[in-house]
Amino acid sequence: MSSSNSSMGNSSDHDSDDMPGNFQGKLSGNSTDNATSHFLNALNIPTRFAPRLRKPVPVIGWGAFKIGRNQGAKYPSAFEIPSEQEALALVRQLINDGVRLFDTAPAYGLSEERLGKVFATITPAQRAELFISTKVGETFVDGASHHNFSSAAVTQSVRHSLRTLHCDCVDCVFVHSNGNDLDILQNTGCVEALEELKYQSLIGSIGFSCKTILGGELALKHELIDAVMLEIHPDATDMLSLLPLAHSLGKAVFVKKPLASGTLQPKIVLPWILAHRHITSIVVGGLNLGRLRENFLTASLANQ
Numbered sequence: 001m002s003s004s005n006s007s008m009g010n011s012s013d014h015d016s017d018d019m020p021g022n023f024q025g026k027l028s029g030n031s032t033d034n035a036t037s038h039f040l041n042a043l044n045i046p047t048r049f050a051p052r053l054r055k056p057v058p059v060i061g062w063g064a065f066k067i068g069r070n071q072g073a074k075y076p077s078a079f080e081i082p083s084e085q086e087a088l089a090l091v092r093q094l095i096n097d098g099v100r101l102f103d104t105a106p107a108y109g110l111s112e113e114r115l116g117k118v119f120a121t122i123t124p125a126q127r128a129e130l131f132i133s134t135k136v137g138e139t140f141v142d143g144a145s146h147h148n149f150s151s152a153a154v155t156q157s158v159r160h161s162l163r164t165l166h167c168d169c170v171d172c173v174f175v176h177s178n179g180n181d182l183d184i185l186q187n188t189g190c191v192e193a194l195e196e197l198k199y200q201s202l203i204g205s206i207g208f209s210c211k212t213i214l215g216g217e218l219a220l221k222h223e224l225i226d227a228v229m230l231e232i233h234p235d236a237t238d239m240l241s242l243l244p245l246a247h248s249l250g251k252a253v254f255v256k257k258p259l260a261s262g263t264l265q266p267k268i269v270l271p272w273i274l275a276h277r278h279i280t281s282i283v284v285g286g287l288n289l290g291r292l293r294e295n296f297l298t299a300s301l302a303n304q
Contacts, residue, residue: 012073013209013229014063014103014285015259043098043296046303048280051250052226054204055171057131059274060299061101062094062292063256063285068104068111071143074261082287084114091118093289095130099296103254103283104165105135105176106157107145112164120166127167133254134161135176135209137190147178149188158197173197174207174229174254181208181215185222195224209256216242220251227252232279233260233269243278252280259284266295271302 047056067087070079082090091102091114104111112134119127136157137149158173175190184190185208194206208219209229216239219225228246230239232255246253255273259266266284273282282299286292 012063012065012069012108012285013105013256014065014283015257016066016262016284016286016288016291042096043293043300045098045100045296045300048303050227050252050280052205053172053252053280055131057252057254057281058099058101059280059303060270060282060284060296061103061131062099063283064091064102064104064111064115065108065285066287067091067114069107069109069140072140072145079287081110084110084117087114088118090287090289091115094292095122095126097293097296099292100129101131101133101281101283103133105138105174106161107135107138107140107176109140112161116165116167131171132165132167133172133174133207134158134165134170135174136161136194137184138176138178145178147176149175149184149190151189151193154190154193155197158194158202162202169202169204171204172207172227173203173205174209174227176209177211177215179211181210181212182218185215185218191222191224205252207252207254213238213242217245220245220249225251227254227280229254229256229283231255231257232273232276233258233264234272235260235264240276243276247278253278255279255282258282266291267298270295270299274299274302 045058047058049056067082070081104115136154137147139146173194177184197203205226206224207227208225210216210219216228216230219228232239258273259269284295
């Protein structure tokens, strides 16, 4: 199932400080068969609220890229995609630990399908505790990214994601920009298509994962957009300039690539990011349960 890293396609929106090596054994000592039936919330991750969102958002969540795809990702080391059994066990354990934000995308290979197999086993009350986000605009086929931001493609993509994720509604759908932020926002009709889906109660909020500062500014000023996803870390500070605008408009800010493709130290970077109070949430990736728990705990303590 797995394959070696490829230079084709876009990189993941998520970072990880996983060390090289196989997934096997990273869940050793953890019983996950019935994890979702307990919902223990052991990590007790705090939340932040943005007026344009319908519910509070955990200050840190998990990006599910690595359970579905390993090509075209700019991680320092190649990695193997876990087996389905391993992937589902990890998702169940994260939920059991108290992780409530899960971010995925059609471009993440098997990610939506694997998350959906877990989400299909939880109760409506448990589902209501989660904040689930996915994306539109990019697919990844035969080792390459393909982009389509047309209204028809966006509508089809969201409906397919809902079926795959076994969700009646997802909490946020981000437009997965290919870098042409302004053209996507001004000429494709993708945001308007998402607004129609929001009106139908199929999505809770509309987001834009931008690549440029100008695109981020235009997305924040767009009356239909509720949230942006920005790359922010100590080596990428330009987009911090957008935080006052986001705050003034009541829009959420999700941080992608917070660890600069695994090159920065989580115990330093995560508190630094969350010290910016106008940031709503951080999305981190990875497969190593122990390191994920450390990152979630670091962010939780930093928010206090």
